[in-house]
Amino acid sequence: xxxxxxxxxxxxxxxxxxxxxxxxxxxxxxxxxxxxxxxxxxxxxxxxxxxxxxxxxxxxxxxxxxxxxxxxxxxxxxxxxxxxxxxxxxxxxxxxxxxxxxxxxxxxxxxxxxxxxxxxxxxxxxxxxxxxxxxxxxxxxxxxxxxxxxxxxxxxxxxxxxxxxxxxxxxxxxxxxxxxxxxxxxxxxxxxxxxxxxxxxxxxxxxxxxxxxxxxxxxxxxxxxxxxxxxxxxxxxxxxxxxxxxxxxxxxxxxxxxxxxxxxxxx
Numbered sequence: 001x002x003x004x005x006x007x008x009x010x011x012x013x014x015x016x017x018x019x020x021x022x023x024x025x026x027x028x029x030x031x032x033x034x035x036x037x038x039x040x041x042x043x044x045x046x047x048x049x050x051x052x053x054x055x056x057x058x059x060x061x062x063x064x065x066x067x068x069x070x071x072x073x074x075x076x077x078x079x080x081x082x083x084x085x086x087x088x089x090x091x092x093x094x095x096x097x098x099x100x101x102x103x104x105x106x107x108x109x110x111x112x113x114x115x116x117x118x119x120x121x122x123x124x125x126x127x128x129x130x131x132x133x134x135x136x137x138x139x140x141x142x143x144x145x146x147x148x149x150x151x152x153x154x155x156x157x158x159x160x161x162x163x164x165x166x167x168x169x170x171x172x173x174x175x176x177x178x179x180x181x182x183x184x185x186x187x188x189x190x191x192x193x194x195x196x197x198x199x200x201x202x203x204x205x206x207x208x209x210x211x212x213x214x215x216x217x218x219x220x221x222x223x224x225x226x227x228x229x230x231x232x233x234x235x236x237x238x239x240x241x242x243x244x245x246x247x248x249x250x251x252x253x254x255x256x257x258x259x260x261x262x263x264x265x266x267x
Contacts, residue, residue: 001096001167002078002095002097002166002167002200003097003098003140003145003164003166003167004097004164004165004166004170004171004199004200004201005140005153005163005200005201005202006162006163006170006173006174006203006204007070007201007202007203007204008160008163008174008204009068009069009161009205009206009207009212010184010185010204011159011160011161012053012069012071012161013069013158014039014067015158015159017156017157018071018152018154019049019051019053020156021152021155022050022051022138022153023049024152025141025144025152026050026139026152028049028050029048030048031046031048038055039055040052040053040054044119045072045073045120045122045137046122047123047125047126047136048136050073050074050136050137050139051072051073051138052073053069053070053072054070054071054072055069056068056070056212056213058207058211066206066207068211068212070203070212070213071153071201071203073137073153074099074118074121074137074138074140074201075120075192075199075200075201076097076098076099076138076140076199076200076201077099077196077197077200077221077222078197078198078199078200079196079197079198079221079222080093080099081112081116081117081196081221082099082112082115082121083099083112084115085111085112085114085115086109086112087109087111088106088107089102090102090103090106090107097167098139098140098142098145098200099140100139100142101134101135101137101139103135108123108133112135113135115222117196118215120138121135122135122136122137123136124136140200141153150164151164167200170202171190171193174190174202175190177204184206185204185205185206186205186206186207186208187205187208187209190202190203191204191205191214194219195217195218195219196217196219196220196221196222197219197220197221197222
């Protein structure tokens with residue numbers, strides 16, 4: 001059965017424990033960042049930061065400001081646009097929910113970055129072409145799931161803002177909270193239940209979803225649009241692009257093989 005994470009922004013205190021847990025479990029290095037006028041740090045997800053807690057100031061009805069927080073990471077879409085946009089099958093969807101990545105197949109085209117409506121997949125820009133740069137993003141802690149554990153971010157959340165379980169169950173929990181306290185959740189719905197065909201990261205929020213920074217999407221999967229582009233684009237252009245990318249892929253892999261045979265010297 002498909003799994004999901006429910007994020008209740010009403011319960012979130014912005015402690016960033018989930019952000020730290022993600023870094024720690026996945027052995028991700030620290031980043032050099034700069035103050036941008038917000039407590040949020042770093043400013044967005046990257047190859048070294050797969051989960052960022054976004055800090056937002058939202059004006060309330062009496063003119064004051066309230067803090068609200070958004071869990072910004074891969075949504076693990078039910079019908080992922082990144083998967084349908086990848087020409088070599090480097091990204092794939094699992095039955096359990098996570099969208100994962102074969103780094104040995106990736107040719108660095110970055111179509112997945114363009115296809116994702118949530119702007120999540122990131123490229124290792126600091127890696128040279130011959131170093132085999134990869135696409136990086138949240139893996140839903142698939143290694144923990146395989147061992148019967150919940151994702152590290154959920155496990156460390158002290159306020160109960162994050163829950164993990166069967167997707168249908170998480171939707172039911174979210175809808176029950178909305179029904180019990182409708183004044184807390186002005187949109188009266190679960191974000192990710194239907195958006196873009198559904199996601200495995202679900203939200204309920206004390207402010208309208210657009211103020212939380214979530215894109216306004218219809219129920220149709222983005223996948224349908226990317227598949228249309230990939231199948232209807234001019235064949236000659238596609239052949240040329242794929243041939244070029246295939247050549248780059250061969251050069252990169254050949255370079256890696258030679259470096260391995262020569263002890264990493266590349267000579």
